[in-house]
Amino acid sequence: MYELTAPATSCSVDTTFNHHVGVWADARTMTARSLRLSLRSVDGLITALAVPIMLMLMFIYLFGGVIHTGVHYVDYVVPGVLLVCAGFGVGTTAVSVAQDLTTGIIDRFRSMDVRGEVLITGHVVASMARNVVSMTLIFAVAFAIGFRSGASLAEWLGAVGILALFILALTWLAAAIGIMANSSEAANGMTFLFIFLAYPSSAFVPIHTMPSWLRGFAEFQPFTPVINTIRDFLDETPVGASAWHAVAWSIGIIAASILVAGFLYRRRTR
Amino acid sequence: MTARAAIEATGLTKSFGSDRVLDDVDVAVPAGCILALLGPNGAGKTTMVRILATLARPDAGRARVAGYDVVSQRKEVRRRISLTGQDVALDGLQSGAENLTMIGRLGGMSGRAARSRARELLGQFDLLDAAGRRVATYSGGMRRRLDLAAGLVGRPEVIFLDEPTTGLDPYSRQTMWGVVTQLAVAGATILLTTQYLDEADQLADRVAVIAGGRIIAHGTPGELKRRTAGPRLEINLIDGPEFDAAFAHLGGRVLHVDRSKLTIDVATDGGATEVRSLLDEIDPRRTRIDGFTVRSPSLDDVFMAITGHSATELEAADV
Numbered sequence: 001m002y003e004l005t006a007p008a009t010s011c012s013v014d015t016t017f018n019h020h021v022g023v024w025a026d027a028r029t030m031t032a033r034s035l036r037l038s039l040r041s042v043d044g045l046i047t048a049l050a051v052p053i054m055l056m057l058m059f060i061y062l063f064g065g066v067i068h069t070g071v072h073y074v075d076y077v078v079p080g081v082l083l084v085c086a087g088f089g090v091g092t093t094a095v096s097v098a099q100d101l102t103t104g105i106i107d108r109f110r111s112m113d114v115r116g117e118v119l120i121t122g123h124v125v126a127s128m129a130r131n132v133v134s135m136t137l138i139f140a141v142a143f144a145i146g147f148r149s150g151a152s153l154a155e156w157l158g159a160v161g162i163l164a165l166f167i168l169a170l171t172w173l174a175a176a177i178g179i180m181a182n183s184s185e186a187a188n189g190m191t192f193l194f195i196f197l198a199y200p201s202s203a204f205v206p207i208h209t210m211p212s213w214l215r216g217f218a219e220f221q222p223f224t225p226v227i228n229t230i231r232d233f234l235d236e237t238p239v240g241a242s243a244w245h246a247v248a249w250s251i252g253i254i255a256a257s258i259l260v261a262g263f264l265y266r267r268r269t270r
Numbered sequence: 271m272t273a274r275a276a277i278e279a280t281g282l283t284k285s286f287g288s289d290r291v292l293d294d295v296d297v298a299v300p301a302g303c304i305l306a307l308l309g310p311n312g313a314g315k316t317t318m319v320r321i322l323a324t325l326a327r328p329d330a331g332r333a334r335v336a337g338y339d340v341v342s343q344r345k346e347v348r349r350r351i352s353l354t355g356q357d358v359a360l361d362g363l364q365s366g367a368e369n370l371t372m373i374g375r376l377g378g379m380s381g382r383a384a385r386s387r388a389r390e391l392l393g394q395f396d397l398l399d400a401a402g403r404r405v406a407t408y409s410g411g412m413r414r415r416l417d418l419a420a421g422l423v424g425r426p427e428v429i430f431l432d433e434p435t436t437g438l439d440p441y442s443r444q445t446m447w448g449v450v451t452q453l454a455v456a457g458a459t460i461l462l463t464t465q466y467l468d469e470a471d472q473l474a475d476r477v478a479v480i481a482g483g484r485i486i487a488h489g490t491p492g493e494l495k496r497r498t499a500g501p502r503l504e505i506n507l508i509d510g511p512e513f514d515a516a517f518a519h520l521g522g523r524v525l526h527v528d529r530s531k532l533t534i535d536v537a538t539d540g541g542a543t544e545v546r547s548l549l550d551e552i553d554p555r556r557t558r559i560d561g562f563t564v565r566s567p568s569l570d571d572v573f574m575a576i577t578g579h580s581a582t583e584l585e586a587a588d589v
Binding site: 105 | 320323324325345348349351352353355356357358359360361363364368372373375376377378404420421424
């Protein structure tokens with residue numbers, strides 16, 4: 001043992017932090033932080049505002065002419081564009097989570113006893129807020145270029161509810177990816193996987209037009225029931241079992257992502 | 271008078287895989303003191319700090335910080351410490367004031383209290399003019415200052431500074447030194463790591479020299495310096511042949527030579543009489559010596575005396 005018989009100035013510092021604020025106050029602070037960062041990130045803003053408009057216009061005016069779905073294409077494609085944009089949007093979450101975990105800020109938060117769940121919750125809430133803006137924008141553009149729906153209020157609520165639940169699921173998945181990734185670039189790359197997953201689904205072309213080997217995959221992957229449910233709600237078709245599949249997928253993804261995120265977070269910060 | 275130890279660790283050991291980065295390290299810092307953990311890259315400094323700041327668990331050994339165990343009572347420890355690491359831990363997209371206010375809020379302050387504490391610290395660290403600017407636009411030195419300020423929002427009892435001045439320009443380094451000294455005067459206990467010998471010398475009450483995961487020497491900066499037998503006279507010869515002649519003449523009295531600079535170090539008491547007679551002895555005709563310096567041994571000399579290697583050699587051996 002090495003003894004320090006030191007210039008023993010008496011040390012009495014008042015600690016002004018009381019730290020009994022609890023999880024809710026911390027969650028509010030972290031959410032405010034994530035929202036502020038969202039509003040100031042040029043990348044994030046382009047993803048949230050410009051991509052939705054561009055995708056909507058691209059599908060209608062570029063591809064819409066050659067794709068025959070039996071209905072007015074804008075009415076067909078809106079759910080698909082919503083989900084692709086949601087995929088892009090949650091990419092921002094994966095990147096921000098990865099950034100927090102690969103810079104010194106995670107040590108600062110941890111040494112202040114901010115819980116991992118609280119930090120991630122801030123990112124999740126910010127993602128939902130960004131997506132509210134993106135989704136509203138998509139509907140606005142869709143209406144402007146001819147989208148019409150005779151859906152009742154209940155059907156609208158159903159469509160929006162399914163959409164919100166699935167975006168929440170994608171967001172948690174993105175958060176888990178952000179924790180898993182070793183860098184924000186890696187996180188960004190990994191989220192492209194599930195943006196791409198939206199294409200071999202009923203999002204842009206009817207599944208029966210795909211080669212048979214792809215059809216099985218397209219029918220049973222999570223994007224398809226979500227898109228079909230939203231589409232059925234909006235064009236007043238009776239909603240079938242796809243709604244239950246969509247809900248089951250969403251809840252399953254959320255539960256699995258939270259478990260994996262928790263496990264990975266504890267492992268990384270041990 | 272026995273001061274309460276604010277940091278007390280015994281037998282700390284930590285390995286990453288087969289690499290033992292800390293090997294049975296003991297350390298104790300009384301409240302209100304500054305301890306410098308001095309060592310080359312890869313010596314185990316950062317691991318030591320991370321264990322004491324509850325961010326890593328030791329494989330063996332125990333540590334108490336501010337009176338609480340860093341493993342079983344980590345929450346209590348976290349309320350009383352701050353860690354300023356080597357990476358700047360701030361949001362580039364938030365302003366300086368917003369960053370500090372956020373930290374205050376996370377520490378349980380009201381919005382108002384957090385904002386006023388933020389202003390107070392920004393003033394103290396000479397950052398008021400930049401308070402509203404995004405941190406991404408700050409210079410390196412400003413960021414480090416803000417980072418340190420962020421660690422102080424909650425007036426921690428124990429402050430860990432992991433290489434606080436690495437990569438800073440001389441002006442920012444001086445500012446940082448001033449701030450650290452003020453903190454100690456205000457009563458905080460500080461453990462700082464550094465690779466800079468002059469920094470440990472300048473700031474610390476106590477220095478622990480760490481290399482290869484072990485503390486190889488400890489004491490006050492003065493004690494460590496005394497190990498190298500007092501002041502030395504550094505003589506600068508005019509050319510190579512004269513250097514060789516003087517070197518041969520002095521023989522065993524030589525402490526250190528640098529042939530490329532044509533300098534020879536010999537021990538002296540530092541007094542005018544002895545220095546004068548030494549100079550006359552080596553250069554009776556007053557033609558050989560170009561210049562001389564009497565200097566106290568630096569901590570680099572200490573490193574040499576303890577390990578037989580210079581700090582940079584140790585660092586190279588470690589890589």
